[in-house]
Amino acid sequence: MAKSVLTPQSEDFPRWYQDVIAKAELADNGPVRGTMVIRPYGYSIWERMQSDMDRRIKEAGARNAYFPLFIPESYLTREAEHVEGFSPELAVVTHAGGKELEEPVVVRPTSETVIGEFMAKWTQSYRDLPLLLNQWANVVRWELRPRIFLRTSEFLWQEGHTAHATEEDARLYAKRIHEDVYAAFMREMLAMPVVLGRKTARERFAGATNTLALEGMMRDGKALQMGTSHELGQNFAKAFDITYLSDEGRQELAWTTSWGTSTRMVGGLIMAHGDDAGLRVPPRLAPVQVLVMVVKEGEGVVEAARQVVDDLVAQGVRAELDARVDTPFGRRAVDAELKGIPIRVEVGPRDLAEGSVTVARRIAGGKSAVGLRGLVPEVLSALDTDHEALYAAALAHKDAHTAAVATVDDAAEAARTGWATIPWADLGPEGEARLAESAITVRCLTMPDGSVPRSEDEAGVLAVVGRAY
Numbered sequence: 001m002a003k004s005v006l007t008p009q010s011e012d013f014p015r016w017y018q019d020v021i022a023k024a025e026l027a028d029n030g031p032v033r034g035t036m037v038i039r040p041y042g043y044s045i046w047e048r049m050q051s052d053m054d055r056r057i058k059e060a061g062a063r064n065a066y067f068p069l070f071i072p073e074s075y076l077t078r079e080a081e082h083v084e085g086f087s088p089e090l091a092v093v094t095h096a097g098g099k100e101l102e103e104p105v106v107v108r109p110t111s112e113t114v115i116g117e118f119m120a121k122w123t124q125s126y127r128d129l130p131l132l133l134n135q136w137a138n139v140v141r142w143e144l145r146p147r148i149f150l151r152t153s154e155f156l157w158q159e160g161h162t163a164h165a166t167e168e169d170a171r172l173y174a175k176r177i178h179e180d181v182y183a184a185f186m187r188e189m190l191a192m193p194v195v196l197g198r199k200t201a202r203e204r205f206a207g208a209t210n211t212l213a214l215e216g217m218m219r220d221g222k223a224l225q226m227g228t229s230h231e232l233g234q235n236f237a238k239a240f241d242i243t244y245l246s247d248e249g250r251q252e253l254a255w256t257t258s259w260g261t262s263t264r265m266v267g268g269l270i271m272a273h274g275d276d277a278g279l280r281v282p283p284r285l286a287p288v289q290v291l292v293m294v295v296k297e298g299e300g301v302v303e304a305a306r307q308v309v310d311d312l313v314a315q316g317v318r319a320e321l322d323a324r325v326d327t328p329f330g331r332r333a334v335d336a337e338l339k340g341i342p343i344r345v346e347v348g349p350r351d352l353a354e355g356s357v358t359v360a361r362r363i364a365g366g367k368s369a370v371g372l373r374g375l376v377p378e379v380l381s382a383l384d385t386d387h388e389a390l391y392a393a394a395l396a397h398k399d400a401h402t403a404a405v406a407t408v409d410d411a412a413e414a415a416r417t418g419w420a421t422i423p424w425a426d427l428g429p430e431g432e433a434r435l436a437e438s439a440i441t442v443r444c445l446t447m448p449d450g451s452v453p454r455s456e457d458e459a460g461v462l463a464v465v466g467r468a469y
Helices: 013-023 040-059 073-077 080-089 112-122 167-188 235-240 264-273 301-314 329-338 349-353 372-400 408-414 424-436
Strands: 027-029 036-038 070-072 091-096 099-107 131-140 154-164 194-198 210-217 223-231 243-245 251-253 255-262 290-294 319-322 343-347 356-361 367-371 402-404 419-423 441-446 462-466
Touching: 013 264, 036 040, 036 154, 040 131, 040 154, 040 167, 040 264, 070 073, 073 099, 073 112, 112 131, 112 154, 112 235, 112 255, 154 167, 167 194, 167 210, 167 223, 167 255, 210 264, 210 372, 210 441, 223 264, 235 255, 255 264, 264 372, 290 301, 290 329, 301 319, 301 343, 301 349, 301 372, 343 349, 343 372, 349 356, 356 372, 367 372, 372 402, 402 408, 408 419, 408 424, 408 462, 419 424, 424 441, 424 462
Parallel strands: 290 319, 290 343, 402 419
Antiparallel strands: 027 036, 070 099, 091 099, 131 154, 154 255, 194 210, 194 441, 210 223, 223 255, 243 251, 343 356, 356 367, 419 462, 441 462
């Protein structure tokens, strides 16, 4: 039904994406170019992401804090590579309170610098380490080509920042966030297969010594960077004097990391799982897992529907009632499909007379009559099955659109419709530069078994090549 209100993916994928955002009531353009207004349904999806991610971050030992939105410009200039990497995206405040400021302040593009300043203040001895911090905040990076959720001048995210006594401890913590927090979240909550790898020197985060990334394939074959975890070495520790007294009584420089995910994940969710009928939200993530719909009024129908909701909620299912019989049922069903609600339970007088309801599944498709007595176990089973089916479909799509190649020209050809993997030894920085001329990038370096190489020089390293958002 919803196909008639959306541009087909095969016809115009970017237009389809914008249609879904509008029709599913996820977000709208803000009044300033490049900003967005996240609507309640879109925000409820982000809240579910945020809640689960926050739990995982805390299990990894980090604690939440909050740092200022405004950062003195001088802070950024202390780490030259960092400020150079962000200069084109900075929003700078030069006047406030009717006066010109003595020193301009930057609206945070990321918080390595301001957090580094306070890490230095809070770190005195080895007993203060590791210092594991996270903040949920908004950041500003002035985008020239904005697209809602994917690239906006202001977006929401979490950014973690840590200080460690040794390089090895910092490396292992960045790896832990990359694998045990981010990758596990993508698989278990977003039902999204991601390639784990390290960025090349060309693509590395400004000021980092190593960047670990997670790349997801979208339905149009392009890549989306879903999250990153950075080893910063001692670059920021030197710039901000993050030192500590070791257990041997020596002043030592700390080793730091930073890592983040953002509302870009909502865009990835849309483009990795959506179809021509709209969103398909993974059941574990879905704010509403089951929508119980009254088809039309009849004796005892609304009461029966309410009881179904109560029974489902009692079993931990996020269920809601839709009894808006003054709105045509077809329109409500289309709206539920557009929003990707995993399961609809339709309750009408005829079904109720037969002791059953109709169950419609968004991911598996189709409808079936289910007896009221067996409804709850049927729904619980369907939610688990459909989550795994969504992951399997996304994995099959990624595998079908990834080609192993041996030459730069073949990599460029494969990147027209998907990804290519090519031995890094055969591509190298020169081949990477050639591909970049056609807006094709090395998304990450990975190993044939899916593990992350320790360095670019490790034997067997593969470059994952594609076009990206």
